[in-house]
Structures are given as C-alpha cells and as structure tokens.
Amino acid sequence: YLTRQDKMESNVRSYPRKLPLAIAQAQGCWVTDVEGNEYLDCLAGAGTLALGHNHPATTSAIKAVLDSGLPLHTLDITTPIKDAFTEKLLSFFPENFVLQFCGPTGADGTEAAIKLAKTYTGRDNVIAFSGGYHGMTHGSLAMTGNLSAKEKVGNLMAGVQFMPYPHEYRCPLGLGGEAGVDALTYYFENFIEDVESGVVKPAAVILEAIQGEGGVVPAPKKWLQKVREVTAKHDIVLILDEVQAGFARSGKMFAFEHAEIIPDVVVMSKAVGGGLPLCVLAINKKFDAWSPAGHTGTFRGNQLAMAAGYNVLEEITKNNLAENSRIQGEFLRSELNRLSETYGCIGHVRGRGLMTGIEIVDERQPADHMGSYPADSVLAAAIQKACFDNKLLLERGGRGGTVVRLLCPITITTDECQEVIARFTKAVSEALQ
Numbered sequence: 001y002l003t004r005q006d007k008m009e010s011n012v013r014s015y016p017r018k019l020p021l022a023i024a025q026a027q028g029c030w031v032t033d034v035e036g037n038e039y040l041d042c043l044a045g046a047g048t049l050a051l052g053h054n055h056p057a058t059t060s061a062i063k064a065v066l067d068s069g070l071p072l073h074t075l076d077i078t079t080p081i082k083d084a085f086t087e088k089l090l091s092f093f094p095e096n097f098v099l100q101f102c103g104p105t106g107a108d109g110t111e112a113a114i115k116l117a118k119t120y121t122g123r124d125n126v127i128a129f130s131g132g133y134h135g136m137t138h139g140s141l142a143m144t145g146n147l148s149a150k151e152k153v154g155n156l157m158a159g160v161q162f163m164p165y166p167h168e169y170r171c172p173l174g175l176g177g178e179a180g181v182d183a184l185t186y187y188f189e190n191f192i193e194d195v196e197s198g199v200v201k202p203a204a205v206i207l208e209a210i211q212g213e214g215g216v217v218p219a220p221k222k223w224l225q226k227v228r229e230v231t232a233k234h235d236i237v238l239i240l241d242e243v244q245a246g247f248a249r250s251g252k253m254f255a256f257e258h259a260e261i262i263p264d265v266v267v268m269s270k271a272v273g274g275g276l277p278l279c280v281l282a283i284n285k286k287f288d289a290w291s292p293a294g295h296t297g298t299f300r301g302n303q304l305a306m307a308a309g310y311n312v313l314e315e316i317t318k319n320n321l322a323e324n325s326r327i328q329g330e331f332l333r334s335e336l337n338r339l340s341e342t343y344g345c346i347g348h349v350r351g352r353g354l355m356t357g358i359e360i361v362d363e364r365q366p367a368d369h370m371g372s373y374p375a376d377s378v379l380a381a382a383i384q385k386a387c388f389d390n391k392l393l394l395e396r397g398g399r400g401g402t403v404v405r406l407l408c409p410i411t412i413t414t415d416e417c418q419e420v421i422a423r424f425t426k427a428v429s430e431a432l433q
C-alpha cells in the first residue's frame, strides 16, 4: 500500500481535510495509521461499527460465509443466513411488524419509508424537524434540516414542512426546560389539528428520537409521546429514523424506547450490517401498503452484511451492550460536565448512551435570557483539530459544526473512556492557547 499522508487530499474528498490520516490497521476502539500512530476512534464509522473495529464476532461471521459456499448475493431469495438475521431482528419489534430491505444506505431507507407512507395514505406532504438529518439524496436531503447542504440544489422533493425540534439548550421558542417542551407540544398538536381541517394533511412525520448530525439533541419523552398520540389519531405515518441512534447506541436497543412509544415505521442502517452496507425498514403491517415487488433494488440481500449484523445483534443482547452504552455514556458526560467547570467554552454537554454532544460556546459574550452563550464554530473546529493532534478521532455536528460529537463503539471500557477524557482535556486546553 503506497498511501502517503500528504497525498490524501487528492485521493478522496471531505473527511481527510478534517482528519488527515490513512488508516492501516484497526482493532476495537483503536486505529493505527500508515506511519504507526495509534488513535482512539470515537467516530466508529459515524456509529456504524457498534462493536468497534474488527470485532471477532463480525470478522468470524464474514469469514464463515466466505468459506461456506453460501451465495454472496441472492436478491430477495432467502438463505439460512437471511432467515436467522430477519428472525433475530424482528424479535426486537412487536409481532405485527414485518421487514423490508432497502438498499443499502440510510438515505435509501428514509426515502423508502416516505414512499411507503405516501403509498399508504395517498397523501404527499411530510413533516420533518429543524436539525434533523436523513441523508443526502433528493428526498432525504429535502427532509434534512441543514440549509447549507441543500441551498445550491434545486428541485428537491416538494412538500416538506419543517417544525421546531425541542432543544434543551437552545429551545427554538426561547423558553427552555419544561415550558419550552410544553409550548412545542402544543404547537405540534395544533398544527396537525389545523392541517386536518385544511388541505395539506401530511402523509408522514419523520424524526430522530435523538438527533445525531444535528448536534446530539435528545427529544423529551413527553414531546415524543404527544407526537405519537397526534399522528396515530390522524392516521399520519410516524417514521423513526434509527439509522444512527439504533442498536444500543442510546443506552436502549432503539432510541424511541426512551419515550416508550412504538413507531409505525423504523429505519435501520449503519450498525445493523455490522460494518457492511445494509438498510432495513421495520413496518407495522397496517402500513405495509406495497404489493410484492412494490419496492425493489438490486443490492438488498447482502449475505455478508446479514451474517455480520446477526452477530452484532447477538453480541448486543448476550453481553447487554445497551447497558454498557448507558454506563459509559453517563461516565463520559459526568466527566465532561466536571470539565465544563474549568473550561467555560464547554457550554452544554448532552446525549444518551454513547451519543454525546459537547456544544462549544464563546462564554466571553453575553448569555441569552436562557443562560446559553453564543455557539463558537471556530473554537469547535480548533478543538476537533487539537483532538486529532492528540490522537483522538471525533466529529462535529449541529448548526455551523459547533457541537463536538463522540460516537464511541458501544464496547468501549471505562479505562478507554478515561483516555478519551484525558485526550479531550489536553486538546481543549491547547485549542484555547
């Protein structure tokens, strides 16, 4: 392999600009670059590698398929691997759910979910939320609440209505806390009720129970419950995008479980394929409006991904990794909150399980009436760079990239979390110099 780190910018776009390394080897939460430097990986393929790099459960599953003579690709024709995988995946849902393979990215899944909702309801409009992220294709991008990603692209899917998403630190109504949640709940309900008497009743509401790319924003339980109640009352399909938060990352198998709701359609990708491309919808049969072959696509039956995914699901349940995710996530956030007492630029620490966001602010500016300081995207970028220099890989999100995000593998240990905090602390102090 001839990759030289100074040539990477010409190799590929995007990530190498922020994380200029070429990875030669990886194991668990660690990656080694071509020059032998070891990095702690709190990016984990944007949450794809739930068990970390090269976990024996996934590598052995992939090797076993390769050595078995089983076909690698079968379109939708079943195999013992597919049967085992679908049975295991369905065991996390109520009995009245079926699966639909899409393929093979998260965006394919959110697109398919909307298409299904339109087919079922015969309606066109969709409600999505500020800060939400559902992919980069024309439909999924239309539902993504990030203006900079779409302002130069015309004719995205029409009929998307954005509504404010509750945000503990930056509630769009400026009320914060319980009052803010109550106001947004009221707003959502009334909007739908008005729509009911008008002409633009939506086919679907799509949301993440914890926004990831939007800056790690968990939705309050009460608000999610109201969204569930109102959508059910008006026969609007409630789609939960669990592409990032699913599979124990949030401290529960699915992030919507924190609100004790059951969605109509759940979009799953990333971790579900154990690091290989796979996307699946879980659909309440009531909304299963497609006739056979109503939704097709060539790459929906990746046997390697299903074998790896099956073992990821087994590992999560067998070793109670949702609980590890909860414990380690709480540890990280309590340490980060302690750090915020020393470093005022850590404006807000939030998340669930191993989805953690650290909002970087300029505390030298006046705080608003909620006590929140203006976000500081320049400092957030400097902290990410300093983390990289301290061999800690992480990503940013939120408006203007002001939220530093940790998406560690859910197998991470407390010792490794301590190392994350040590490197992050050093990086913050260096970025401030």
Ligand code: PMP
Pocket (backbone or CB within 6 Å): 046, 104, 105, 106, 107, 108, 110, 133, 134, 135, 136, 208, 212, 213, 241, 242, 243, 244, 245, 269, 270
């Ligand atoms: N939904 C969510 C919540 C995501 O986080 C992402 C990817 N970050 C997607 C959808 C899109 O997935 P993909 O990049 O595989 O299309």
